Amino acid sequence: MKAAIIKQLGDVPVCENFPDPIPQNENEILINVTAASVKNLDKLRASGRHYASYKQLPAVVGFDGVGILEDGTRVYAQGISGMIAERALIPNHKYIVLPEKIDDVTAAALPNAVIGSAMALLFRAKIQKGNVVLINGATGVTGQVAVQLAKHYGASKVIATGRNEQSLAKLTSLGADIVVSLKTADETIVEELKNIQLATPVDIVIDYLWGHSVELLLKALKGAGGYTHPVRIITVGSISGEEIELRSDVLRSSAIEILGSGIGSLSEAEMKKFITEILPEAFQLAATGKLVIETVTAPLDAVHEVWSANIDPGKRLVICM
Numbered sequence: 001m002k003a004a005i006i007k008q009l010g011d012v013p014v015c016e017n018f019p020d021p022i023p024q025n026e027n028e029i030l031i032n033v034t035a036a037s038v039k040n041l042d043k044l045r046a047s048g049r050h051y052a053s054y055k056q057l058p059a060v061v062g063f064d065g066v067g068i069l070e071d072g073t074r075v076y077a078q079g080i081s082g083m084i085a086e087r088a089l090i091p092n093h094k095y096i097v098l099p100e101k102i103d104d105v106t107a108a109a110l111p112n113a114v115i116g117s118a119m120a121l122l123f124r125a126k127i128q129k130g131n132v133v134l135i136n137g138a139t140g141v142t143g144q145v146a147v148q149l150a151k152h153y154g155a156s157k158v159i160a161t162g163r164n165e166q167s168l169a170k171l172t173s174l175g176a177d178i179v180v181s182l183k184t185a186d187e188t189i190v191e192e193l194k195n196i197q198l199a200t201p202v203d204i205v206i207d208y209l210w211g212h213s214v215e216l217l218l219k220a221l222k223g224a225g226g227y228t229h230p231v232r233i234i235t236v237g238s239i240s241g242e243e244i245e246l247r248s249d250v251l252r253s254s255a256i257e258i259l260g261s262g263i264g265s266l267s268e269a270e271m272k273k274f275i276t277e278i279l280p281e282a283f284q285l286a287a288t289g290k291l292v293i294e295t296v297t298a299p300l301d302a303v304h305e306v307w308s309a310n311i312d313p314g315k316r317l318v319i320c321m
Contacts, residue, residue, distance in 0.1 A: 211240025
């Protein structure tokens with residue numbers, strides 16, 4: 001079969017012939033893969049900079065994907081073997097049957113963005129109907145999905161921040177009520193956020209940036225004496241850096257909670273619910289046009305060229321077999 005393979009960690013995958021995977025027991029089944037997305041997780045594992053990097057080489061890359069089972073059922077699954085390949089092994093009975101009206105490319109692109117948004121909103125932020133939600137760094141793929149899911153889960157208002165002016169403008173069509181540019185002066189950003197907080201206090205911040213923009217958020221949310229509105233900040237990513245300056249008086253003067261959302265912060269029961277309820281619902285939303293994600297596609301034989309290409313951060317790269 002054709003597959004995207006690396007022969008040593010740090011290689012850019014190339015499309016070459018590779019032996020077909022063979023199920024070893026009744027818990028493994030074959031899937032004919034039709035589409036698989038390329039995510040930061042896939043790139044980190046191939047680079048050797050991830051704790052789950054490949055131990056046996058050469059290896060087929062790709063964490064998850066969409067394809068057809070031997071009985072003709074179209075499913076999404078996480079792979080036992082690499083999924084950017086014509087065929088792969090997946091766990092038996094641990095796949096999601098796809099709605100008829102969702103296309104393979106969209107189904108392959110969505111899961112990573114959904115886990116990075118829905119889990120933060122539902123389990124870490126514990127979103128309630130009527131909450132005001134701020135998405136910090138909303139112009140990327142996951143941020144765009146977070147805007148849409150926040151509204152779907154009942155947010156009364158969604159504020160979106162980002163640096164890409166064109167992408168920010170587009171977010172209003174996805175459900176954002178207010179957009180805040182992070183390209184303006186720090187004082188302007190803080191003042192705008194303070195005015196928003198006075199008008200409609202923020203309940204939840206879903207953060208994909210960390211770094212300096214979070215320092216500005218904290219400055220805007222900081223209390224000035226007396227009671228303050230509770231706000232829960234959930235950090236999901238750190239595109240702007242892993243560190244911030246956090247003064248003790250910021251936390252003492254305000255009802256701010258800071259939490260993280262990632263595999264290590266989620267329970268086994270919550271992850272099971274993601275597969276059995278949350279992701280299937282997201283697929284159904286996409287099938288009916290209520291959840292959208294932009295993609296860039298490339299054929300399997302072009303994987304070497306597109307793997308490190310400069311893809312618009314608001315779009316997900318999907319390899320089609």
